Amino acid sequence: MIIVLLGPPGSGKGTQGDPLSQALGVPKIATGDVLRAAVRDGTPLGLAAKSAMDRGDLVPDDVILGIMKEALGSDRARHGAVLDGVVRTVPQAEGLSRVLSDLGRTLDAVLTFEIPDEELVRRLSGRTVCDSCQTPFTGREPGTTCEKCAGTLVRRKDDEPDAVRNRLAVYRIQTQPVLDWYRKRGTRILEIDALGTPERVLQRITMALGA
Ligand code: AMP
Numbered sequence: 001m002i003i004v005l006l007g008p009p010g011s012g013k014g015t016q017g018d019p020l021s022q023a024l025g026v027p028k029i030a031t032g033d034v035l036r037a038a039v040r041d042g043t044p045l046g047l048a049a050k051s052a053m054d055r056g057d058l059v060p061d062d063v064i065l066g067i068m069k070e071a072l073g074s075d076r077a078r079h080g081a082v083l084d085g086v087v088r089t090v091p092q093a094e095g096l097s098r099v100l101s102d103l104g105r106t107l108d109a110v111l112t113f114e115i116p117d118e119e120l121v122r123r124l125s126g127r128t129v130c131d132s133c134q135t136p137f138t139g140r141e142p143g144t145t146c147e148k149c150a151g152t153l154v155r156r157k158d159d160e161p162d163a164v165r166n167r168l169a170v171y172r173i174q175t176q177p178v179l180d181w182y183r184k185r186g187t188r189i190l191e192i193d194a195l196g197t198p199e200r201v202l203q204r205i206t207m208a209l210g211a
Contacts, residue, residue, distance in 0.1 A: 001079075001108045002072075002080045002083070002100065003082050004087050004096075004111070005017060005085070006111065006113070006175070007112060007113025007194060009158075009164070009171065010127070011113035011194045012198065012201055014084060018135075019198075019202050020202065028081070030084035030086075031067055031085055035053060035067075036053075039053065040131070049063065053158060055158075056158045056163035057170060058170060068086055068096060068099060073099075080105075088174060094181075109188040109189070110182050110189045112190070113194035114192060120164075124159050129154060129156055130151040130152070130153055132146065132151025133151055140153050142154050142155045192205055
């Protein structure tokens with residue numbers, strides 16, 4: 001099963017991606033996680049992506065398509081994948097469609113995370129993430145220990161207020177049209193109410209998928 005998670009920053013894609021990938025028995029592919037690891041490791045990919053990421057801008061489509069192609073063609077994704085934050089522009093949607101058709105696969109559903117802007121700003125301004133396993137947390141201070149892997153919680157640079165405002169604007173301008181693109185092609189789109197506890201949201205997702 002191949003699922004795309006589509007929603008603004010802070011809507012819960014990262015939080016839901018892991019339990020959903022476990023429930024479906026397929027890996028989660030999160031381009032943001034791949035890019036942050038590249039920045040941390042100082043690879044050429046990371047060096048090229050860092051300044052756009054810090055501003056809250058998108059990195060170029062061809063970079064993302066390269067990551068997606070490699071990840072989806074890998075053996076671990078042979079039964080499918082949960083794509084978190086991957087399709088963010090129409091050229092990426094077109095590129096994903098080409099990659100999948102080359103692999104003889106199809107996209108099963110796009111899940112859209114529905115949530116008011118005030119809640120996004122509230123969540124992102126109080127968010128920390130583990131610098132090792134990338135799990136997001138709310139209400140935990142930077143410098144404390146991750147309960148999942150004993151890494152250290154840090155504040156993402158792009159969770160600072162200016163970058164957050166920019167990311168929400170980028171989402172509206174560049175990512176919202178992706179939904180219309182999928183709608184026109186008749187892709188199965190499932191709208192998920194993303195307010196509430198992570199457990200409740202996961203329940204809604206699994207019910208919507210009939211999983
Ligand atoms: P995320 O962790 O999904 O919020 O992504 C963090 C940052 O990584 C974004 O603000 C972008 O700069 C970059 N990024 C991640 N995924 C993509 C993508 N599919 N297209 C372009 N940029 C991306």
